[in-house]
Amino acid sequence: MKTEQVKELLKRYNDGQASVKEADAVNDWVEQELEQTSWNKSEEDKVAFGIALKLKIDAQINLGSEKEASGTNSLKVTRFRMISAIAAAIAIVLLGTIVFWRMRNEDASRRYANDIAPGKNTAVLKLANGQKINLDERNGTLDTLNGIKIEKAANGVVVFTILDRNADASNQKNTIETPAGGQHQVVLADGTKVWLNAASSLTFPGEFGGQQKRIVSLTGEAYFEVTKDKTHPFLVETAKQEVEVLGTHFNINAYSNEDNIKTTLLEGSVQVSASGQHEVLSPNQQSVFRNNALQVSEIDPALAIDWKNGEFRFKDEPLESILRKLSRWYGVRFVSELDENNTPSFTGSVSRFDNISSVLTMLEETGNIRFFIKNKIITVK
The missing domain is CATH 3.55.50.30 (Phage tail protein beta-alpha-beta fold)
Structure with missing residues (x-):
């Protein structure tokens, strides 16, 4: 296409008189300009660059029209100059913005060159017989102790199942520990489901047997879905508080490097006890134990179990x-x-x-x- 034809096409495009075919031709030309630039651009960069390029085209059209009108109408000349100056100024601002974001992205790429992958499902299971099992390395049946089958299911969950109800494994303590960068899920012998967050541990018996209470110990953070059993309350012990339930869904955050312990209830009812204080929570409530004081407030529970939901x-x-x-x-x-x-x-x-x-x-x-x-x-x- 000759130069004069290009100018005429761009002028018709700018005046809104271009046909669909002509408008497509202009857009194709702009795309070619984008492809020929020497640095890689994000989609936002391309949009901004396209706008800037369009403004530059407009400015060139107006300058050409200015020359045509210069001998006949000084008012038109002034108007064309004004439009051209404004268009050029906007183009400069937009292009400057592109350069700024380009430099910012390059800076971030340099600072994040050693990017770090997220955590994963990983934990160590310490059985009552002293055996330590790296759950990354084992699948299927892990062991059978005193009538309790311990297995890692196909979905990665560790499951304790009672095979012999006459056997007593209530005094056999097992511990599952997650490292920093790890999480895991375990199903206890009574069917209670526990999700462990990173850098956490849960200690529990092989089965709860004839115990009056189903007692487990937690460090770190865990989400519980407790199997209902009105005659055997479920008790979670942490370093500074206890949470007692019959059957419910709740989250406990009890990391040692936090200045508080948070217990959040999603379903059912729990009693939180700490330093001689007792509070019964209703769904969507959270207790915070800090400085030997136990306080309760309403909360969006989704904020407390975000980690469980990925x-x-x-x-x-x-x-x-x-x-x-x-x-x-x-x-x-x-x-x-x-x-x-x-x-x-x-x-x-x-x-x-x-x-x-x-x-x-x-x-x-x-x-x-x-x-x-x-x-x-x-x-x-």
């Missing part, structure tokens, strides 16, 4: 709390260079199974902070 969900959550969660799940250590008296809070959500860079990017986009990854140490500035 998410990180934050609502006005302090950065320090978020970093502790990330540290446990990704197995990393954070070093903060921020002012301890002026750290931000965040609201948002992101998949728990993305690389850590996805979470850090979300935090960077909502706050004036930057993260730098080096091996398993992440510096916050």
Whole structure:
């Protein structure tokens, strides 16, 4: 296509007089310009670059029209100059924005060069006979102890099943432990389902037998779906509190490096006891034990079990709390260079199974902070 034909086509496009075929020809030309640029662009970059290119075209058309009109109408000349200047200025701003985001993305790529994968289902099962089983390495039947079959099902869940009800395994303590960067699920002999979060452990008997209470011990965080048994309450012991239930769904967060213990009820009823204080929770309530005081409030339970549902969900959550969660799940250590008296809070959500860079990017986009990854140490500035 000759230069004059191109100019005429662009002018008709700009004036809104181009046919569908002519408009397609202009769009194809713009696409070719995008393909010929020397750096890779995101979809947002391409849209912005296309707009900038269109404005540049408009400016060139107006300048050409200015020359045509210069000998006949000075008012038109002034108008064309004004339009051209505005179009060119907007194009410069848009192109500058593209360059800024390009540099920012390149900076993030450099800082996240040592990206870290998310945690996974991994744990160690310590049986009452002293045997330690790495659950990553075993499938199917793991052992049979005192009438209790222990197996890792096809879905990865560890299941304790009573084979001989005359055998007594109530005094045989077993422990399942998840490392930083791990999580796991176990089904106890009474059918109770337990999901363990990262860096957590649960100690429980092979079966509850004739015990008056079904007692388990927890460190870290776990979500429970307790099988109903009105004659045998289910009791979860942590370092500083106890939670007693008959049959219900609830979450306990009792990490030693947190300054509180949170118990969140989703279904049924639980009694929380700590330092001589007792509170009965209703669904959608959470108790917080801090500084020897037990307090209850209404809460969106989805925020408490985000980890079980494969998410990180934050609502006005302090950065320090978020970093502790990330540290446990990704197995990393954070070093903060921020002012301890002026750290931000965040609201948002992101998949728990993305690389850590996805979470850090979300935090960077909502706050004036930057993260730098080096091996398993992440510096916050």
